[in-house]
Amino acid sequence: ESPMASTLARTALRTLRRPRPLSLPRSFGFMASGSKGSSLARHKRSTFGILGFEEKQGWKGFAFRATTLDAVRKWASEEDIEEARKFAHTFRPQHLPTDKMEVSFARSSGAGGQNVNKVNTKAEVRFSMSAAKSWLPRYTVKQLSALERNRINKRGEFVVQSQRHRTQEKNLHDCYAKIFDMIRDASYVPSEASEEKQERIKELAEKATESRIKRKKEHSSKKKDRKARKSGDFF
Numbered sequence: 001e002s003p004m005a006s007t008l009a010r011t012a013l014r015t016l017r018r019p020r021p022l023s024l025p026r027s028f029g030f031m032a033s034g035s036k037g038s039s040l041a042r043h044k045r046s047t048f049g050i051l052g053f054e055e056k057q058g059w060k061g062f063a064f065r066a067t068t069l070d071a072v073r074k075w076a077s078e079e080d081i082e083e084a085r086k087f088a089h090t091f092r093p094q095h096l097p098t099d100k101m102e103v104s105f106a107r108s109s110g111a112g113g114q115n116v117n118k119v120n121t122k123a124e125v126r127f128s129m130s131a132a133k134s135w136l137p138r139y140t141v142k143q144l145s146a147l148e149r150n151r152i153n154k155r156g157e158f159v160v161q162s163q164r165h166r167t168q169e170k171n172l173h174d175c176y177a178k179i180f181d182m183i184r185d186a187s188y189v190p191s192e193a194s195e196e197k198q199e200r201i202k203e204l205a206e207k208a209t210e211s212r213i214k215r216k217k218e219h220s221s222k223k224k225d226r227k228a229r230k231s232g233d234f235f
Helices: 003-017 039-051 078-090 138-147 168-186 195-231
Strands: 053-058 061-066 102-106 122-128 157-162
Touching: 078 138, 122 168, 138 168, 157 168
Parallel strands: none
Antiparallel strands: 053 061, 102 122, 122 157
């Protein structure tokens, strides 16, 4: 037996022994729930958008940001809503209390050329969520904890990293910019919906429910037809 033949035989044997990944259709929810192109994800976006919620996916699961004032009032008081509105109107990047944030640097796996993995260019900024209540509205803290909960560690610290640039200064500024954008998004309070808009939302919700039930009935009918064809009973 030639060395080449024995090598090919060993390679083929390893390939046969290697477990094959489970291949499932994209329509399966537990496989494609995070995919923007899946039917389940499209159904989630349309349904929650109609009911007054906007979907935001993180690696720990889904968080929903209320997009109607009625949905916000279910968990936030009028004082919290008004405080968040005033804060969002006046909040600027220079208002970030950087003195209350802990900054550290580490080896970067991003941009750096020959310096990559040699110099500490990756920036990391963290602050305590419990201490943030002294400079953030309660509404913003709750929203930030829900929408960006994958950034909060076990010690209750909100952690943001950046390694996009080659210098510490630029990566640090990028961290601050990320924090500002996330705080601004978490401080958003939807405006009061008019009666016409509320009626429109109700109509869209009813249509979405009817459409979903119709699709389920059509799918059920297809399955019954397949079973009838297999059994040979066409009547």
